[in-house]
Amino acid sequence: MAQSTRPNRLFRNLNAKIAALPMIATALVVFIGFTVWTIVHSFTKSKLLPKLDFVGFAQYERLWGTRRWLVSIENLAFYGISSLVFSLTIGFLLACLLDQKIRFENTFRTIILYPFALSFIVTGLVWQWILNPEFGVQNIVRSLGFSEFVFDPLYNADVVIFGILIAGLWQGTGFIMVIMLAGLRGIDQEIWKASRIDGIPSWKTYIFVVIPMMRPVFITALVLIAAGIVKVYDLVVAQTNGGPGNASEVPAKYVYDMMFKNQNLGQGFAASTVMLLSVLVILIPWAYLEFGGRKGDK
């Protein structure tokens, strides 16, 4: 009888390991290696070139003493919370409307979702045009006789972030709606029947039964929106380029400008590290809820 030798552990599933090399390399080199590299360099006073010239927390101190950064954070918080609230609410309401066994459901869904296929650059530019006070909405309303009407969000530092929000919501709510619709469709039809037998009006069923049942869907949507918000860059660049003044600055743009424009890499690294931290603040509790509960060992 032939003795089958136990193969070396390393070589077991060798092909699979080779196939997974790109993934392993990406995970280790890019996602971990690059991140660590940037964090380490955020403690240096690197200017144009990265140098290991440590200055402790000086970059962070400056960061939090810089008005532009504070404006960016403020904008991000405002934009983030507003777009979370609005896109979840609007997305859910639209999904509910489409869930009413209506005619032309596909047409409506197609219309509401199409902006999601467009790039932020396109979105930013078209809304820049619509919100242009000389030609756009303001002009139209004025020509209707309301000559004092003012609607120039992109030129008014106080409300510019609303201008960006309008464009961002236009682009993104369709996506949230689709997720919500999938969630609604995933709900057992018999629940609806039961609530009709119980004589519960459908709005109450949505609030007290369906929404609680869709908690995982809401959380997923929330995490997706939140992760997207932190990365907001293209939209601002195309729509306002941070202006007027610094009124619509966002952290991603601050990082880019610090790294490449102000030639202050250390500062850019510090800012991006703070961005990472803010993502982790959202991500870790979510991951804990999502995975931690089920598998105790992770």
Added chain:
Amino acid sequence: MTSVSIKNLDLNFGSVKVLKQLNLEIDHGEFLVLLGASGCGKSTLLNCIAGLLEVSDGQIHINDKNVTWEEPSDRGIGMVFQSYALYPQMTVKGNLSFGLKNARVPKDEIESRVARAAEILQIEPLLHRKPAALSGGQRQRVAIGRALVRDVDVFLFDEPLSNLDAKLRADLRVEIKRLHQKLHNTMIYVTHDQVEAMTLADRIAIMKEGLIQQLDSPAEIYNRPVNKYVADFIGSPSMNFLDGDMSTKGKFKTGGTEIDLGNYEFVDGPIGAPVWFGFRPEHVIVGEAATSQPFSTKVVAEIVEPMGSDTLVWTSIENQPFRVRVDGQASIKTGDEFLLGFDPARASIFDKENELRV
């Protein structure tokens, strides 16, 4: 006195006719089972009664009130679903009281109804748990409780036991029967399981392709199926059918075998046409006792399937398969030749042309 009455009911999904001119009268306190293979329209009919589906034509009366256009909640019905359909984020108590609260039933009234339902169903200890923390059987009890607290006369069950395993199903079946005996409500129960139907029903309506094939007591359906479909559907193992004709009056002839129909109760008297001769496997007698039967013949056991309490023997008469259910202790082995016999009075004969009982 009718509790639920369905008149000339039509239901179409687009061009597909799901229910066709259906009439049904259900008495107060009756336990009616709608039985049929999947897609026969039985659940659809139940949903129409509940008002969850709009009918295309016809009427539905509940407690002598025309409820055709009423909302489900106004029809005086309670319903129990296959998937339980409990509200997952509410406690058992919340599930039981949600509908009542919504109907603005006074608080103490809700309390007492919930307490009563919980007592009847023995779910008091579970009142503060959420559905996720309950077993399947417990969930279904809660679902029944939700129908119970509505204090209605008509209960609708949509395959309530199908998601449970065999043992629980048997337990809960008895429970439902006990409940019916206690409450004396009208119950309409949809199932594809003939055991449930036979054990629970006062009357069974067997449905096929949107039509009721037979509406009768379980015994009648078992003993005197109106057509070949019903005969084949009811009974396990199902009925044997021999292909032959009755060209000689009072005699069934298949191949070289002739069976004298003797005391068979014809519906309209014997006909001279090709027929199916149906006979239930469990009504066959084997061995020496067979000789005392009006008909007997010698056959060979081809396959023997022992099932403990009894044994199913596959044999054939005139090259047509014929199953025989014998006692579990019987010693017939594959290849054995043995004698079988039966009383043709217990047979069911169907006209081959329209498959109706003759």
Added chain:
Amino acid sequence: MNSLKKLLVATTAICSVTAGAFATDLEVTHWWTSGGEAAAVAEFAKAFNATGNNWVDGAIAGGGGVARPVIISRILGGDPMGATQLNHGRQAEELVEAGLMLDLTDIATEGGWRDIVNPTGLLDSCTVDGKIYCVPVNIHSWQWIWLSHKAFADAGVDVPSNWDEFTASADALVAAGKTPLAMGQQSWQSSGAFGVINVAIGGLDLWTKINVNKDAEAAAGPEMAKVFEAYGAARVLSEGSNVQDWNQATNMVITGEAGGQIMGDWAQGEFQVAGQTAGVDYTCLPGLGVNEIISTGGDAFYFPKNDDPEVTAAQKELAKLMISKPVQVAFNLKKGSLPVRGDIDMSTANDCMQKGLEILAAGNIMPDGNQVLSADTSGQIEDLMVEFWNDTSMTPAEAQAAYAAIIAEAD
């Protein structure tokens, strides 16, 4: 623009016929994309193509703020272009120190650059450790205000001759439905205007103390407070100016929508492209008409190191060409900037340029912000100024405090 394109195509075509195999492609990056600027670049391209090489244009739109990062990351990224525009000064310091730039000392010595470049400070800005790494191509001065004759005529007032008169006439302009001061929304514009007002109101000494010696006390002092007050007043004058880019703002002056614009002498090119004549259609006042001075910032070209000797040869060729007399004249006339050498005939230059040349000849010069401040500090000041400009709730005093803090931190 189209004719320009044709011109380029034509010259390229001619060259490829004449020069054939010797042609070396040299990619040149720059951020000169406005009409006047592009016409000036075409002069370089034309001259370079005439040598039998091939100018590959790498224009990057969006101004220096957008283009510099692209340029620098490419040099750092190991994908250097043949030559690139950078403001001379401290922007390229580290790149030179890292040994990424071609040493031009040999051709500079050969061409006697030290003698011909005027003012010599320009060449100093190109010098690191005694070696020369860049070619200054022009002098650009921020210290100008451009005034629209049409706007003032519409408002029924005389064209002012200094800043005070300008602010005095603002009401008349507003009454005539004009924006007194045009200002683009980009940060470098408000920051540049601040520098101009700083010199005009506060004087050169104060400016030097703060920007060269990084004297934070002076930055917080009462003299500087006056500068901030004036700057705040300018902010009020620019209300209603919503344009983004500087040339859009210039266009407001050209069309008479706005009374004036504080902008560097590159605005000259826009007037020229629009067919306007200095002294007839518009007036330029150096140092806001208060303090006639020229800042000697400007553009320089750097030549990133390259392994290919043919490319290196072409780089040196281009460097020599850029500082040569005919190219200097042709380029600067189009660009509206002053040439870097004092020994050439600029008599064809217009009114405004002549004024600039005179001031230059008289030696009323100062360094440019870019030459004395790091990109980081400049960036911080830009951020502050643009914020101040757009956030009317920020008082001049607050802005001054923030400014002083930046200066205190500056290196």
Added chain:
Amino acid sequence: MTNSSSNTTVEMTGPRGAKPKRALSPRNIMIYGVLLVVACYYLLPLYVMIATSLKGMPEIRLGNIFAPPVDITFEPWVKAWSQACTGLNCEGLSRGFWNSVRILIPSVAISILIASVNGYALANWKFKGAEVFFTILIFGAFIPYQIMIYPMVIFLRELGLFGKLGGLVLVHTVFGMPILTLLFRNYFTSLPEELFKAARVDGAGFWGIYFRIMLPMSIPIFVVAMILQVTGIWNDFLFGVIYTKPDAYPMTVQLNNIVNSVQGVKEYNVNMAATLLTGVVPLVIYFASGKLFVRGIAAGAVKG
């Protein structure tokens, strides 16, 4: 009563049949009304883009951006496509379009190939540690790109790929990997495991099973992944602006340059034509793929 196949007609009074519904019930008016308003809001920008791009500049200056074009002209389209300038390059957006195509094809192909093999290895050939790497990968999807931009510059420089097409392909492959791997892993996990076992019993190896069993069964998911990647890469701006040089700028970057840099008067009609042109590719994919697009984003998202 024995035979109640019941085709007898019963006398009926009162309501019968379906409850009569008014087509204009308040509920319907509300639902369709809201949906119509919403649809208008979503369609408005598309309409404005199209209308503006078909107008001449005089008409734009006089008029109303919502008014339909009176004198329809395709001049702005021609100009946007082949004449619009960034700096001295007046080749219009066409250059950016072809750059995008050049970036797109290898990026999509390579990223999908690698991710599908990864997903397959994770789903069917579990090895020790695989899950750890996968978890890191998924976390990586949420790390802001800004933190990895600069090291990536250095990395590409060291590989000699900076500013080259290959560099950008690598970047897209790396940053597209988490979501694609997840997509494929989930899909392969959902295939019946018996199939994989049967193939192994039949002696097929890692690659054999992948190419002969898995690949042919996974055409839909490949289409989904392609839709995801084509739109994602086409719409990318950040990587395009950082890791390419001006003559290789993808369409989005070039669009931003054309629109946000001005020579004299802003030509809004040309800008809108250019914007539309850039949006056309993903829009066509979106409208053509319909449900698959939805499935792609939903699969990528909900299962995360």
